Amino acid sequence: MTRKTLGEHIADLLVAEGVDKFFSLPEVTFGKLHDALDKQGVPLIAPHHETVAGYMAEAYSQLTGQIGVVGGSVGPGSMNLYTAIANSWEEHLPILYLGSERTLMGRNSPRQSRFQAPPNLDVVKPITKYAAIVEDASQADDIFHEAFRQMRSGTPGPVYIGLPFDMLLEEHEFRDVLPPQKYRPANFVDTFPDSELDKALALLTQAKRPLIIGGAGVRNARAQAAFSAFAEAAGCPVILSISGRGVLPHTHPQLFEHGCGPAIDIAREADVIFVVGSSIGEKLAFGGHAFAPTQKGFPNYFGAPGSQTWIHLDQDPLTIGRNRPIDLALLGDMRFALPRLTGKLQRHGKLANASQVAGMQAQRAKYYAELYETVTDSSPVHPGKMMVEVQKALPDDVIMVRDGGANSIWQMHFLNHNLSENLMSMKQGMLGTGLPYANAAALKAKEDGRRVCLITGDGAFGFFAMELETAVRYQLPVVIIVAYDAGWSLEVPYYMHVCGRTFEVDHEFIRLDEMAKTIGAHGEFCDRPEQIEPAVRRAFESGKPALVQVVIDRQVNAYQMPHTHLWTRWHADKSVYVD
Template sequence: MTVKVYERILQLFEAEGIDTIFGIPDPNFVHMFHLAEERGWKVVAPHHEESAGFMAEAVSRMTGKAAVCVGTLGPGMANLAGAIMCAKVENSPVVFLGGQRARITEQRVRRGRIQFVQQAGLFENSVKYSASIEYADQTDEIVREGLRRALSGTPGPVYIEYPSHVIQEELDVPPPLPPERYRLVGQTAGADAVAEAVRLIGAAEQPILLVGHGVHTARAAEPVKALADAMACPVVQTSGGTSYIRGLEDRTFPYGFSPSAVDAVVKSDLCLAIGTELGEPVHYGRGRHWLGNEANRKWILVEQDAAAIGVNRPIDVPLVGDLRAIVPQLVDALKDAPRKPSKELEGWIADDAARLAELAETAPTGMSPVHPARLVVEATKVFPADGIMVRDGGATTIFQWTYSQAKPHDVMWNQNFGHLGTGLPYAVGASVADGGNRPVMLVTGDSSFLFQIAELETAARLNLPLVCVVAVDYAWGLEVGVYKRTFGQGSSETGVHWSTDTRLDKVAEGFGCHGEYVERDEDIAPAVKRAFAAGRPAVVHVAVDPKANSEEMPSYAEFRTWYAEGMQ
């Protein structure tokens, strides 16, 4: 077939099941955007390229596939830099396409060139692969290499650039190859390693499953549920893996924030870790809560990157490959050797349920402005059971770790990199990936929300079922707390406060969204329900107490242990 380069790029992505593209089109991309829409793609143009990158990352997390985002040459790619770095740290396989002027522009010995900078070198350290389609007939090999690198080993972003003189050239090419013809797909573990893992599982008295972010971004909930059932054990969430697997909600406990999780970890004699790098938020699997029974605990790690084995802690049985292939191997090998439930599992389940109920009962009430703990309780109590939860913010997210009453099956937040302002773009991208079918709730702080607030118009234009619950204290709440702890009460708090006249519900209405303003506890849940019933994106502005937001963050001491370098 004879096709233009831009059409071939779309074909190569379609072979990987990709059907969504984000970005702000420029002359390099208008042909691609136009053709993508004709071919039935979802084409989303937000108001800022960084938002486009976050939206693409959200699509990747929701689909388990690579995602695509484009940036115009020069300033567009500069705007994408933050999203590229996030995708790298969050292990998200996003293909970033960058426009560029014709190569002759780069080779000229000239000054004062407009909208031009040598881009590839700027991104090399933030991506797994950086390349340029210099000649039209390189299109297949470079795009495939980008997808191969993005999806192999530890997933991550890649950057592919094409100069303007290449995009319109024609190619005479065969139909695109399916993924399994040019990259490794569904890598399984060796039979000997699987057998040894099964032996350790059978010998264990108190096994646990440690489930991380990768389980959910790989869309592997169903086989992991079968594995948890076969092991008859508790599930401990990492701070990045806070989605609940359907059917395991009652025996899934957040590491460090649930006493049941801590007790299960301390008493465990086997940890099977899936979809996690065993990083600082779980104390590398060898510090803090893991110390007490370290000598008696065996470790099985399912890991796609062989080079990661044994880096953060010794591993007894490494299972190297795609967790989507390895977990079914384990389930099949365990089917003839059913285990009895861990002897303390029922007690942990009861204790964790009691903990959540007590938190809902004891979160401070009757305050105006609202206590942030009560905001989280009231908002998450009415979270739709089939909804998608998105988190953003500093103090607001810390309150959510402890007080959330919801157990959503899809949770999205920027855990590893801690980049604020991802919440609204993540919510838009997740809803686009979902086809706008399920309700989406974003719980965020006001400072974080303001980063990308223009994307309310994008949500309104796409008519997404999105409700943004915003804790408003007119400050950088977590940073105010840092000032107080560093310099004492009453000290100057430079640069962390802003106008108390801003009404985010009114801003939302200006974008064509539904707005709600709340100052009392009892009005939160009704406002959230009205927002979901409004039939368009909505913002619920909740005035929260700034003193409580900066001084009473729960489990803050536990959070600080993540940074205890030299103590882990």
């Protein structure tokens, strides 16, 4: 037993779990916790807003495979966490949110107009896997261990622990902190019997046109290498979900883009489909499984119902078969299953359609060439042309981050690069995550010399523009490309179609490059295509956080976004946008 403050003991619990960053604003109620963590080598990473702290923890978790930890001060600070908690819930990310709380007397009093006493627990319970308040110091170990278990078991997700701030300063006798394997060993056990993997192998090896689909879960599990080895042993085509983009580089020789080019026929003609790291969600139109049999206009990118065999690998039994019927369920951790399947495939040899992939890639190259021919050399810059020119200056191992509305669509279809990672918040399309994600990614990238590039629209950038100061303060290797049309262009077509006019879609023109320089970053301004590549190169070579402002064509951005048949039907019950 050791006598220490509760704040110091909680720091010990976090360090034992492998936490190496604490994302929070500097604030007095968590001061003892900040101090105790810092003394153990866990720095406070302080953005300008608690929501941003949550987003940064999300990105950091995705790039490390560890939990992210976020703090919010009493009252408004913890309330600012709500949006981030909801996003972590939808993105299935293991984030521990620590909210500073009033005492039990202050929280439970029936009196009105209490200061900084929001009902945090009531608000966050529906959007967390576990939520509790430490009411007694002796409960701390049990509550934190349960939080750690919940975040990592089944489908990952956020948890919330409320910490009455007066308790953090109180001294108590505490037991030695347990190592993680003492309270959550089941999360690291290989549970796959050979018989189940052999069933999957039989279906794949007997298939004539097998297809592999990977999702964001592969990245969240840090299983990219295992997924790549499995795909390459199979040799068949691979499609990634929208959220899973970046699990393989865009230039991988087996990769094809969902709903575009040769992938249209690949998905429809596949006879066996192996899904890993994806719930087969709405942006995949639930694998062609409509909400109701009588539904009209439902998008189906796959074969006719009953014509394809689906294999689904997931560690959560509540995910398998939920969004569409499954023919073979593989329940367990992909980090164990994929290497074993890879070994079996290597002994068998590549799958039946592996020899056809090179021809499919020739069709894919033709698709991209024809797509790039649709852009024009104009001023303001064609959004597609901006992507083509930016791409010329990107490092091969760049970590890409995507944000924005229309800009995300252009980037999704025009960017075709040998990137190392790709981050975005796609389950809800949460705008404003881009710069927080990029900054957190850059914290990780500083360890291995990689660079981070965020491509964002100006509307999304404006959510948390002052996080550029955070990048400068921590000297983060991030280059921000802002596709700038001074407003909300994605909303224009819908407004014009429905109302015949627009409402508040225009902003004042701002020189963001000059703002960046004032903050201490490198700034570049482009309004012609030939300026973009050299500007981006200078930004990467500056050795500083950098912003490149590219003035794009509003009309083209609003009305010529590619492949509207895809993104306008992400609401698969009924399209609400204009084709």
